[in-house]
Amino acid sequence: xxxxxxxxxxxxxxxxxxxxxxxxxxxxxxxxxxxxxxxxxxxxxxxxxxxxxxxxxxxxxxxxxxxxxxxxxxxxxxxxxxxxxxxxxxxxxxxxxxxxxxxxxxxxxxxxxxxxxxxxxxxxxxxxxxxxxxxxxxxxxxxxxxxxxxxxxxxxxxxxxxxxxxxxxxxxxxxxxxxxxxxxxxxxxxxxxxxxxxxxxxxxxxxxxxxxxxxxxxxxxxxxxxxxxxxxxxxxxxxxxxxxxxxxxxxxxxxxxxxxxxxxxxxxxxxxxxxxxxxxxxxxxxxxxxxxxxxxxxxxxxxxxxxxxxxxxxxxxxxxxxxxxxxxxxxxxxxxxxxxxxxxxxxxxxxxxxxxxxxxxxxxxxxxxxxxxxxxxxxxxxxxxxxxxxxxxxxxxxxxxxxxxxxxxxxxxxxxxxxxxxxxxxxxxxxxxxxxxxxxxxxxxxxxxxxxxxxxxxxxxxx
Amino acid sequence: xxxxxxxxxxxxxxxxxxxxxxxxxxxxxxxxxxxxxxxxxxxxxxxxxxxxxxxxxxxxxxxxxxxxxxxxxxxxxxxxxxxxxxxxxxxxxxxxxxxxxxxxxxxxxxxxxxxxxxxxxxxxxxxxxxxxxxxxxxxxxxxxxxxxxxxxxxxxxxxxxxxxxxxxxxxxxxxxxxxxxxxxxxxxxxxxxxxxxxxxxxxxxxxxxxxxxxxxxxxxxxxxxxxxxxxxxxxxxxxxxxxxxxxxxxxxxxxxxxxxxxxxxxxxxxxxxxxxxxxxxxxxxxxxxxxxxxxxxxxxxxxxxxxxxxxxxxxxxxxxxxxxxxxxxxxxxxxxxxxxxxxxxxxxxxxxxxxxxxxxxxxxxxxxxxxxxxxxxxxxxxxxxxxxxxxxxxxxxxxxxxxxxxxxxx
Ligand SMILES: Cc1cc2nc3c(=O)[nH]c(=O)nc-3n(C[C@H](O)[C@H](O)[C@H](O)COP(=O)(O)OP(=O)(O)OC[C@H]3O[C@@H](n4cnc5c(N)ncnc54)[C@H](O)[C@@H]3O)c2cc1C
Ligand code: HEM
Numbered sequence: 001x002x003x004x005x006x007x008x009x010x011x012x013x014x015x016x017x018x019x020x021x022x023x024x025x026x027x028x029x030x031x032x033x034x035x036x037x038x039x040x041x042x043x044x045x046x047x048x049x050x051x052x053x054x055x056x057x058x059x060x061x062x063x064x065x066x067x068x069x070x071x072x073x074x075x076x077x078x079x080x081x082x083x084x085x086x087x088x089x090x091x092x093x094x095x096x097x098x099x100x101x102x103x104x105x106x107x108x109x110x111x112x113x114x115x116x117x118x119x120x121x122x123x124x125x126x127x128x129x130x131x132x133x134x135x136x137x138x139x140x141x142x143x144x145x146x147x148x149x150x151x152x153x154x155x156x157x158x159x160x161x162x163x164x165x166x167x168x169x170x171x172x173x174x175x176x177x178x179x180x181x182x183x184x185x186x187x188x189x190x191x192x193x194x195x196x197x198x199x200x201x202x203x204x205x206x207x208x209x210x211x212x213x214x215x216x217x218x219x220x221x222x223x224x225x226x227x228x229x230x231x232x233x234x235x236x237x238x239x240x241x242x243x244x245x246x247x248x249x250x251x252x253x254x255x256x257x258x259x260x261x262x263x264x265x266x267x268x269x270x271x272x273x274x275x276x277x278x279x280x281x282x283x284x285x286x287x288x289x290x291x292x293x294x295x296x297x298x299x300x301x302x303x304x305x306x307x308x309x310x311x312x313x314x315x316x317x318x319x320x321x322x323x324x325x326x327x328x329x330x331x332x333x334x335x336x337x338x339x340x341x342x343x344x345x346x347x348x349x350x351x352x353x354x355x356x357x358x359x360x361x362x363x364x365x366x367x368x369x370x371x372x373x374x375x376x377x378x379x380x381x382x383x384x385x386x387x388x389x390x391x392x393x394x395x396x397x398x399x400x401x402x403x404x405x406x407x408x409x410x411x412x413x414x415x416x417x418x419x420x421x422x423x424x425x426x427x428x429x430x431x432x433x434x435x436x437x438x439x440x441x442x443x444x445x446x447x448x449x450x451x452x453x454x455x456x457x458x459x460x461x462x463x
Numbered sequence: 464x465x466x467x468x469x470x471x472x473x474x475x476x477x478x479x480x481x482x483x484x485x486x487x488x489x490x491x492x493x494x495x496x497x498x499x500x501x502x503x504x505x506x507x508x509x510x511x512x513x514x515x516x517x518x519x520x521x522x523x524x525x526x527x528x529x530x531x532x533x534x535x536x537x538x539x540x541x542x543x544x545x546x547x548x549x550x551x552x553x554x555x556x557x558x559x560x561x562x563x564x565x566x567x568x569x570x571x572x573x574x575x576x577x578x579x580x581x582x583x584x585x586x587x588x589x590x591x592x593x594x595x596x597x598x599x600x601x602x603x604x605x606x607x608x609x610x611x612x613x614x615x616x617x618x619x620x621x622x623x624x625x626x627x628x629x630x631x632x633x634x635x636x637x638x639x640x641x642x643x644x645x646x647x648x649x650x651x652x653x654x655x656x657x658x659x660x661x662x663x664x665x666x667x668x669x670x671x672x673x674x675x676x677x678x679x680x681x682x683x684x685x686x687x688x689x690x691x692x693x694x695x696x697x698x699x700x701x702x703x704x705x706x707x708x709x710x711x712x713x714x715x716x717x718x719x720x721x722x723x724x725x726x727x728x729x730x731x732x733x734x735x736x737x738x739x740x741x742x743x744x745x746x747x748x749x750x751x752x753x754x755x756x757x758x759x760x761x762x763x764x765x766x767x768x769x770x771x772x773x774x775x776x777x778x779x780x781x782x783x784x785x786x787x788x789x790x791x792x793x794x795x796x797x798x799x800x801x802x803x804x805x806x807x808x809x810x811x812x813x814x815x816x817x818x819x820x821x822x823x824x825x826x827x828x829x830x831x832x833x834x835x836x837x838x839x840x841x842x843x844x845x846x847x848x849x850x851x852x853x854x855x856x857x858x859x860x861x862x863x864x865x866x867x868x869x870x871x872x873x
Pocket of ligand 2: 522548549550560632705706709711712713714717753754756759761811812813814815817819820821822823825826
């Protein structure tokens with residue numbers, strides 16, 4: 001009987017979590033909190049206990065926190081077997097086993113995949129190997145970058161002005177280090193927030209002394225005779241000397257280890273249903289494999305059932321909790337992952353937050369404050385509905401707009417709001433780049449969803 | 464005799480000692496509107512929380528359709544001085560609050576409050592030592608009032624010796640918030656007059672700080688020249704009046720309600736005596752369970768809004784019943800239980816949104832230090848009267864006196 005099986009699973013089943021970071025840890029804690037007493041194994045390829053990443057590009061770079069001291073606080077005892085420093089290399093869905101890099105195999109009754117993403121490296125491998133070319137995803141990356149910044153480089157060059165790149169540039173300026181930022185689009189943050197807000201971000205950068213180069217791409221990194229990077233070549237034929245280059249070109253999903261497993265995993269992540277159950281490559285949902293965090297793509301009822309990949313801290317936590325709950329409960333008690341997307345960042349002394357899915361918006365309205373003062377609420381509309389909002393130093397209003405999104409409130413916003421400026425009565429185009437043009441990683445990516453779209457052919461991962 | 468409309472009972476002194484059964488009744492009609500000119504009374508947690516973040520809700524009384532008709536929020540803020548930022552909307556509110564904050568907290572003065580820790584401990588120790596051989600005290604007059612007054616005076620840079628003088632003005636201003644409609648016109652006039660007097664008194668100090676700045680908040684207010692510019696003299700005075708009053712008329716109730724609650728829960732009091740660290744959780748739970756500010760009455764809406772299917776027309780008066788929301792069973796499990804071990808105490812005691820309490824870090828620290836010291840030092844403390852006599856005020860609710868007997872001072 002299903003009920004018996006579930007009772008046994010909760011009492012003495014085996015649950016394996018691959019990816020021992022934010023989502024993995026929070027899922028483990030939720031499993032225990034909800035009464036799972038069986039065997040719990042956490043597998044992580046990093047040698048560290050779970051740690052927090054957002055500080056790595058903020059307080060850590062500023063020297064206000066040590067890269068070694070960002071462990072995630074444990075909410076409760078999880079009594080797990082930890083396999084740290086070992087990667088999972090394969091999955092046998094039929095035999096229900098995870099293969100490890102050391103040849104071991106770990107059997108499971110339920111599996112949670114939370115392998116997240118990694119920083120997209122510089123595409124030319126020999127250039128990427130030059131000393132001084134850095135990425136920023138892990139604690140070790142951050143430790144290395146901090147050391148280089150503390151050594152007083154003559155100039156730092158940041159490739160890509162998404163949130164991560166912009167935060168690095170902000171930290172450099174705060175430390176008084178000259179910095180150049182190159183961006184393929186017309187402004188920073190364009191992929192995530194569109195061109196109108198991007199223009200504000202651009203002003204912020206230039207006013208804070210960033211040498212911002214937009215509409216350019218980096219064509220090559222030049223090394224010196226002993227293999228250190230010394231200059232960056234740009235598509236406009238200019239050359240910028242720099243001794244640290246931070247590559248901030250978005251991320252790649254850690255799904256290669258699942259190639260050939262039969263799971264619907266690929267460069268865009270692992271598709272799952274709203275209950276966090278993974279799809280196999282045929283689009284049929286599995287019953288014992290769950291997904292959470294940055295690696296997941298799941299349909300969201302509030303956003304037209306689009307599959308959302310959200311590289312957001314809060315999403316990883318909420319999705320992990322939902323996945324863990326659904327792993328050990330009866331079908332009728334399953335919950336959908338209905339988290340309202342929310343993101344925060346801080347750069348150049350400005351606190352930026354968003355709710356909803358800004359890149360879905362085609363129009364934008366500044367409903368409070370003003371772009372010129374860099375203190376405002378911007379509301380994104382899509383097909384006559386409020387779909388997202390962003391604030392610069394105005395976060396206390398966001399909750400209201402989150403509720404407007406939940407309710408499918410009409411757009412444009414007709415009602416008066418406090419601090420509505422006369423020039424902001426009409427919506428403008430939000431000005432997102434054509435999605436077919438690649439830009440450095442927007443933090444939210446969308447892909448269509450309708451039963452007719454579904455492809456039955458599986459294309460192996462090509463990152 | 465027919466019962467008075469519910470909203471009038473809020474202001475009825477008969478409910479002061481225990482308003483919570485009334486609040487429970489209020490929550491049954493989450494948007495209560497009983498008379499054409501009466502307020503819309505909002506009593507459930509999620510609605511209050513939502514309205515505190517709603518950009519169509521205004522704190523500026525000039526947006527009221529029937530200005531001046533509100534018995535809870537009538538004009539203690541006029542009378543010569545411009546309104547202080549608690550009665551203003553963005554962007555003016557934000558600008559003034561940011562300037563005030565330059566002297567008060569991060570990023571410019573991150574340690575101003577934290578740095579007062581030792582000083583606060585000393586003031587508390589001094590007050591308790593000063594009790595001498597007494598074995599019975601009025602906690603309000605001998606401790607809970609003088610402590611925050613001393614603190615806010617030091618913080619602002621107002622001479623403590625002047626307290627009897629400014630108390631004569633503070634009392635009518637606070638009484639001006641008094642909800643009793645029979646006296647509202649008179650008390651409003653008295654409050655206006657008092658506010659002007661207090662402003663004039665403070666202007667002497669402010670002028671002096673303009674010439675010779677010191678290490679105090681008044682000096683910071685007059686000398687601040689940040690990205691937001693500076694405050695005008697009138698804005699400085701309005702802000703100083705706000706801080707002086709908000710800085711102690713609330714904390715006195717937090718400490719008094721706190722000790723009363725602890726004496727009614729002796730197990731928690733004993734735990735606190737052994738473990739002063741527990742004061743952090745106790746103070747949070749107190750702000751939920753017995754919030755010193757029970758009602759935020761100074762709100763209106765600048766558009767028709769809908770709450771739970773009820774349309775609140777533009778310009779209506781709105782009362783947000785913080786203390787009722789704090790006991791909302793839709794939000795808190797077992798809401799009528801005082802339980803500092805609760806995992807989740809996201810109370811409304813300090814409000815929420817852009818007007819959320821400016822002085823919260825100070826108020827928390829004061830109450831934590833005061834309650835921990837009382838628990839540690841009073842030997843076998845007992846309530847002399849339960850319930851104690853209450854102050855008239857329905858908004859800033861708390862005992863007028865709290866007689867406590869004890870066996871000695873540790
Ligand atoms: C510098 C930086 C700043 C950020 N700032 C913000 C911010 O301000 N706001 C915000 O909302 N979000 C921010 N984020 C994003 C946030 O950190 C992520 O959303 C969050 O870490 C996702 O957690 P996760 O557990 O899903 O994935 P991850 O944290 O990526 O964890 C996945 C783990 O799985 C491991 N793994 C991968 N493959 C394998 C394998 N085959 N076998 C075993 N282990 C494997 C990985 O090494 C990693 O340890 C930031 C991220 C970075 C890097
Ligand atoms: C226990 C003590 C306190 C409580 C319960 C309390 C409660 C509150 C509440 C509920 C508000 C919101 C009012 C509204 O939304 O209109 C508020 C605002 C405010 N409080 Fe407090 N307060 C306390 C102590 C203090 C102290 C010690 C200070 C000053 C040092 C202070 C200064 C202020 C100011 C200036 C505002 C207005 C904020 C704004 O409008 O932006 N308060 N307080």
